[in-house]
Amino acid sequence: MALIGPNGSGKSSLLRLIAGQLRPSEGLIELHGGDAERSIPEQAHYQGHLDALKPSLTVAENLGFWARYLGGGTAGSDEALAAVGLGGLSDLPAAYLSAGQRRRLSLARLIAIPRPIWLLDEPTSALDAAAQERLAELMRRHLGSGGMILAATHGPLGIDANELRLGLTA
């Protein structure tokens, strides 16, 4: 589902609410068909404007930490790095990456650790055309295997999506 709306309409806040980073003052968020034992944030990936990367750790160390912390282990790390096009850069300190590469390393987290829900806040920013196409392919693959994506965006995502418009008056 694509969240569309002007700045300040609440797209980011909605994503953060589902991610468990904000607490709703009223109302309920429910998940149908997920794992009843785990909370929604534990079954979701969140990719916001920040990359959650440490410059002094290498590419592999950054991804490996999240893989271990968020569960799932480091088995899928190499494959994830290849999928985002950072295959040969495992031992490079993250400080040397460009902005686009940093964003791709951050997105590699979503591939390396399988979780059904993806919450993406303007995922195509900082990515060039080739990378955007790669991201669209990864999103298609995720949807194809039964996953769910909520993405806030200003421009086209490159895949078919239902739209949810926020904040626009008639």
Add this chain to the structure above:
Amino acid sequence: MTALSALLLRDTRLAVRVGGGALMGVLFFLIVVTLVPFAVGPDLVQLRRIGPAILWLGALLASLLTLDRLLAADHEDGSLDLILMGGTPLELAVLAKAVAHWLTTCLPLVIATPLLGLLLNLEPLAVAAVALTLLAGTPALTCIGLIGAALSVALRRGGLLLPVLVLPLTVPVLIFGVAASNAAVAGPMSFGAPFLILCALSLGSLVLGPFAAAAALRHGLE
């Protein structure tokens, strides 16, 4: 490797690689100890008498150094948001970060104590007592500091706020740490009583600290 040990390993790695690592705290400790004779005079008898107090004050201030970045760094690059989404309780996650801080900041201070004790003309028994009390008391300093770090996490110009919030709360630890050190040397009071109270303070703050810090983080992120 479990989630918590991954977090502990990451934080330890970061502390060692960034900004001079563990040695920065030791260097600050050394500088503070060096400043004192300039202020009170080089009389060795006097320095020996106030030595344990100087070491405790120096360690207290040095342990505050890396506290403000402890949580703020993760908040600024978005890591804290993701840490909330792991399966582990936030209380345990901040405790893991506190352990990493203690290992990389406070433990080196304890190890540096004998050298600095030499500068202050302390006898071996006094040095051992100070090192032991620091070992027992620095966990309390870290965990109390954790609360201050969590409260000031989102502030860009937090500056001196963290010490202002944390230092009054560390008064009991300081009192019993120095008292135990002095008691070991001079008597008449036993070393045991204040030392046990010091240990109790550390154990208590190992519970209160992460609990309050996690609450502060959750409330602060809304």
Add this chain to the structure above:
Amino acid sequence: MALIDLANPTRFLGLTARALPWLAAATALAFALGLYLVWFAAPDDYQQGATVKIMFIHVPNAWLAMGVWTVMSIASIGTLVWRHPLADVAAKSAAPLGAAFTFLALVTGSLWGRPMWGTYWVWDARLTSVLVLFLMYLGVIALWRTVDDPSRAGRAAAILTLVGAVNLPIIKFSVDWWNTLHQPASVLRAGGPAIHPAILMPLLVMAIAFLLLFVTLHLAAMRNEILRRRVRSMWLMQAHAAQSA
């Protein structure tokens, strides 16, 4: 009208607008009675002379210093557990008042002891505990001022207040312990030589007077804070309206 209606800020403003003049009058009366009793009814101390009468200001202030932190702690629980709309306001308004009473306790304690000690300050257990309490008040106030968003500041201050409430007995115990270590005899005894009726009555009246003073000032400060927040909301709405215009 139930107590819960006080939770509504508008009702609160209405109620306090009516109550405050009475409270102010009661405070003035209590002080008038108290000061009269202190001056004419309480005896001079055989050792300290008339300066012992500073005690009638010092002791109530010290009691209030602790009491206000208790009020803040209760308000903090209201903020964190029930999200009571006025809890934030109560806590924020109480902090500077508590700091002021603590400061007065320190100053009057210092003046009281000066003739006996020869200096304005000694590190005795009582004064030192109050000094640490003063620092903690200043810390809470600093936290309120440094965090921009009022509700976030309220929650942070609430946690700090509760952590402080847990720590204060520990700090008091440590400072007492430390003091006996270094100073075998305490020069300044808590209430004077003995509490006998001639001293008890004026002390209680002064304590009530100061308590009424706190309540009056606190409610007035809460009103100001509510109005301040309304102004802030209006500015925010103005900015938002301009953006979408």
